Amino acid sequence: MAMHIPRAPGFAQMMKDGSKHYSGLDEAVYRNIEACKELAKTLKSAYGPHGQNKMVINHLDKLFVTNDAATVLRELEVQHPAAKMIVMASQQQEQEAGDGTNFVIAFAGSLCEQAEELLRMGVSVTEVISGYEQATKKALEILPSLECGRVKDLSDRDSVTASIKTAIMSKQYGHEDFLSKLVCDACLNIMPDHQKSFNVDRIRVCKIMGSGVTMSSIVKGMVFKRIVEGEVNKVENAKIAVYSCPLDVTQTETKGTVTIKTAQELKDFSTGEEDMVESQIKAIADTGCKLIVTGGKVGDLALHYCNKYNLMVLRLLSKFDLRRLCQTVGATALPRITPPTPEEAGYVDHAYADEIGEQAVVVIRQEKEDSQLATIVIRGSTDNLMDDIERAVDDGVNTFKALTKDNRLVPGGGASEIELAKQITSYGETCPGLEQYAIEKFAQALETMPTILADNLGVNAKEVLSQLYAAHQEGKQNVGVDVEAEGPGVCDAVEAGILDLYLTKYWAIKFASQAACTVLRVDQIIMAKQAGGPKPRENKDWDEDD
Secondary structure, three states: OOOOOOOOOHHHHHOOOOOEEEEHHHHHHHHHHHHHHHHHHHHHOOOOOOOOOEEEEOOOOOEEEEOOHHHHHHHHOOOOHHHHHHHHHHHHHHHHOOOOHHHHHHHHHHHHHHHHHHHHHOOOHHHHHHHHHHHHHHHHHHHHHHOOEEOOOOOOHHHHHHHHHHHHHOOOOOOHHHHHHHHHHHHHHOOOOOHHHOOHHHEEEEEEEEOOHHHOEEEEEEEEOOOOOOOOOEEEEEEEEEEOOOEOOOOOOOOOOOOOOOHHHHHHHHHHHHHHHHHHHHHHHHOOEEEEEEOOOEOHHHHHHHHHOOOEEEEOOOHHHHHHHHHHHOOOEEOOOOOOOOOOOEEEEEEEEEEEOOEEEEEEEOOOOOOOOEEEEEEEOOHHHHHHHHHHHHHHHHHHHHHHHOOEEEEOOOHHHHHHHHHHHHHHHHOOOOHHHHHHHHHHHHHHHHHHHHHHHOOOHHHHHHHHHHHHHOOOOOEEEOOOOOOOOEEEOOOOOOEEEHHHHHHHHHHHHHHHHHHHHOOEEEEOOOOOOOOOOOOOOOOOOO
């Protein structure tokens, strides 16, 4: 009698052929740590104001040149499951604080690297994780004591500009003063009475090629890269009718066949149609509307009558733009061509066709103080440059939103990290058990942030670190890396105006350590067999009618 022999030993015998299974320290944990280290290494050089750009070409062949970690990772579609966890942590950071994505990745990668050293020395995974968790808890307790100021009044331009400058500086070094003023003005233009309800979507960006970055400006209202449909290209203090349907003769549901016998009947038929369109347009004009915005195509006949009654016509192709326009002017989008009631009509102070550079635009502008929407018109020499400035602006706006939630500031330029590292090291020394090694490694991982800043500056990082520690031992807890200096140098971050938001740091430390612990907790990787049978045969003539 033949004995049944399982094809594979261990766990794999339960799985289908073609599945993969890794377990234990060597196969699973170290491999995962390796992936996270690689990810952090790739993005390390993009951290801080002197970070290098990455050129990313995504699956649709679109080119990105940026040092924004969130963008790079979003376009790269990371496949490795462990690296994916760290990517997810950075995406959470993007949603929560809008900035600090690179910090999360570099810090989590560094934590994994430090953990690997401990594991190779024989410390168990559980002890490393519990040490990291203790250290994180301690770090978040110490963080509020590092506060170096608050933005007491969000309508005070100078203090707001200073606090969002650092976020913009790490993306667009050199333009940070100009851009932070621009973002600050745009945010204050649309600031609602209830600050907590500040909505990021209310700041639009319109990119127009040409001129220089410093020619960028703000428009209270909206800017569309469109041309007007009719002959009227400017209206002032106008009521607006917004339609989500085409401005055209409505087609009937059923086929209407009309038998026409004489020339007179043909004339009457077309006149009837003309009269119908004219009465529709006249009814709209009679309500006092001077501007019609439509989400569909504009018929020739309708356009003719719009010109006759002196109505400006604008066609928007995007549903989102139509919705935002309704928000801006306070209108309701109507599904049928009916004259709007006073409640449904919107109102705008100025609407006009203009040219910016060589681009024809239509500007819809409100004069009143609390405009619902602001558009930042970005100018630049290339598309890539403008895309990158848009990301910097986006970071600035998100930072402003974070300020509305919590107005505390901590020193930037690596100052907070060094102070935390110093205090956590001394905390580690008081802890019994093997966790103390993990707590000290956590502090070392924090040191990597100023180290990366110095590396990207091109100066000797070890020298900078020792200068930082020397200053912090004397109790100067605001001293960080000097990004302006020629050689390795340190400066008082608060005096230099390098400030980070408390919230950004808080979430970044939290997310990074959680991601690193999650990666370390994995001791087996089991991959089922990939789905999918044989590839379908290509049928070249699939659209031919046989």
